[in-house]
Amino acid sequence: MAPxxxxxxxxxxxxxxxxxxYIATVVGRKFVLHQVADPTLRDLILVSPILPVILAALxxxxxxxxxxxxxxxxxxxxxxxxAAVTAVxxxxxxxxxxxxxxxxxxxxxxxxxxxxWAAAALHMGWKDKVSxxxxxxxxxxxxxxxxxxxxxxxxxxxxxxxxxxxxPWYVLALFATALFIARMGxxxxxxxSSAC
Amino acid sequence: MLxxxxxxxxxxxxxxxxxxEKLNVSRQTVNALETGRYDPSLPLAFAIAKLFKLRIEEIxxxx
Numbered sequence: 001m002a003p004x005x006x007x008x009x010x011x012x013x014x015x016x017x018x019x020x021x022y023i024a025t026v027v028g029r030k031f032v033l034h035q036v037a038d039p040t041l042r043d044l045i046l047v048s049p050i051l052p053v054i055l056a057a058l059x060x061x062x063x064x065x066x067x068x069x070x071x072x073x074x075x076x077x078x079x080x081x082x083a084a085v086t087a088v089x090x091x092x093x094x095x096x097x098x099x100x101x102x103x104x105x106x107x108x109x110x111x112x113x114x115x116x117w118a119a120a121a122l123h124m125g126w127k128d129k130v131s132x133x134x135x136x137x138x139x140x141x142x143x144x145x146x147x148x149x150x151x152x153x154x155x156x157x158x159x160x161x162x163x164x165x166x167x168p169w170y171v172l173a174l175f176a177t178a179l180f181i182a183r184m185g186x187x188x189x190x191x192x193s194s195a196c
Numbered sequence: 197m198l199x200x201x202x203x204x205x206x207x208x209x210x211x212x213x214x215x216x217e218k219l220n221v222s223r224q225t226v227n228a229l230e231t232g233r234y235d236p237s238l239p240l241a242f243a244i245a246k247l248f249k250l251r252i253e254e255i256x257x258x259x
Contacts, residue, residue: 003217
């Protein structure tokens with residue numbers, strides 16, 4: 001059995017490769033689509049981002065399989081919480097739409113699930129840090145990460161401005177996400193022991 | 197469950213990370229076990245007992 005300490009590293013690589021493929025297919029299909037006449041091939045190109053989404057789900061599953069039992073329990077508890085919240089939101093929203101709330105799509109249910117899953121996982125991780133007496137160290141690390149991402153993105157925007165090419169917000173968001181992932185990668189790969 | 201994990205680890209001068217590596221679990225799991233926030237599965241309890249060359253009931257007692 002592979003050491004559990006390797007699990008976060010493998011997950012980091014597998015998940016981010018899937019995300020890169022997702023971005024490549026979402027962006028790439030717009031450039032390729034107008035050059036394709038065959039309707040079947042066009043349909044395949046249109047739905048191509050589904051493949052990296054499945055790969056990302058598989059990466060999460062493989063991460064789950066490599067975790068130790070305590071982290072498996074935490075992951076499943078966080079998932080159960082997010083599923084419950086998503087079910088309540090999804091079941092309630094149709095009634096809220098009757099009183100004027102905006103119509104939402106299925107992708108919004110996934111966003112609710114992802115956000116509540118992440119919130120629950122962060123809450124559990126925070127309780128672990130407090131129990132280990134590492135709360136202050138964790139807060140410093142989070143603050144350093146936020147500063148690193150904010151300053152990095154600000155400098156990137158400034159450079160764009162100086163070059164006479166104002167950077168769109170979504171490019172800045174993508175850049176900030178890339179900085180965050182790079183920072184997480186640094187943490188995961190610089191640690192000798194488990195980081196999960 | 198109560199357990200003597202911290203005491204046994206201390207006697208051997210192992211860090212939580214050392215014990216985690218020997219048991220192939222994360223350091224957070226060792227901490228959760230020592231602080232009583234998590235009770236191990238039977239396979240992990242047997243692995244702990246084997247590592248310390250003790251019986252399970254010599255390490256874990258009902259709380």
